[in-house]
Amino acid sequence: MVAAAGKEAPTGGASARWESDPILSVEHLTMRFGGLVAVGDLSFNAGRGDITALIGPNGAGKTTVFNCVTGFYKPTEGRIVMRHGPGRQAETVEEVTNSGLRWKKEGDKGIFLLERMPDHEIAHRAKVARTFQNIRLFGGMTALENLLVAQHNPLVVASGFTVGGIFGLPSYRKAEQAAIEKAVYWLERTRLIDRADDPAADLPYGAQRRLEIARAMCTDPQLLCLDEPAAGLNPRESAELNELLKFIRDEHGTSVLLIEHDMGVVMEISDHIVVLDYGVKISDGDAETVRNDPNVIAAYLGVEEEEEIDIPEVLEDVSAAAGKAGTGKGGKA
Ligand SMILES: Nc1ncnc2c1ncn2[C@@H]1O[C@H](COP(=O)(O)OP(=O)(O)O)[C@@H](O)[C@H]1O
């Protein structure tokens, strides 16, 4: 599969995957906390097979969007459509919406209205997995055990829901073997196989981040949501993370929704970028479109100013992230 972001219409004409084949549609999403509007009337699509980045300054509402998509929060308003199978499936979406049901699945196709579903159902039925801004692993369990726990559901089903099944049924032993194989596969992919038997809490920070992604992938998600996976990583780890995410997209066909602060990471790997500021969408398109959008530059400069980082340096960062050739020392963004 070729990611042809460069060829797509700037703000997502009919040729953009996020318009023609969205795996996720967030529609008029609003989330209020008392008087605070954390997310206000937000709409965007994430294309099937794309890496979609949700970016924006601190407090912009990015994690809140994730919490709504993954069922940790119930949105104040809005519809969140997750699709299995190709295309918009507009008729089925309306049918499920009007029926009052939470989801409808037929063969490989499925429509899931995430705002109606509890988090465990979103994970297991709609096949949306997530990681957290603050790592949440079972620290006392080994890396391998963390990945086996993630596959708890198929194992319980294979046991026939009985203790006898766990010890006796061939189906259970087969499922257990498959679970271990999958865990080992992802431990290898995330370069953690040598640490498989170490408690998760003993792993270095970067390794814990990778283990979280491995754990999410063990649930066979169609959409993987990552909340600031590069936070706290050194440049080498960050580059490795990029490779891992591209592997997940290109070799596994898993769509990725990524919250990221690091503009370099975002610009390098994203097919599509949605920019939030104060809970409102200020830009939406491919990397080229977004990095040239004055609204985006203004929002980022605003934040950096608060953090007392000098402006020429920021401008340099922005133009470096934008992949502009030349040194651009103190140059204009
Ligand atoms: N559970 C909550 N209760 C009250 N306010 C919240 C809650 N979660 C987030 N907020 C507020 O919503 C806004 C957006 O937060 P968040 O989604 O975490 O931003 P981001 O992830 O973009 O940094 C912030 O003002 C934050 O304080």
Ligand SMILES: [Mg+2]
């Ligand atoms: Mg956040």
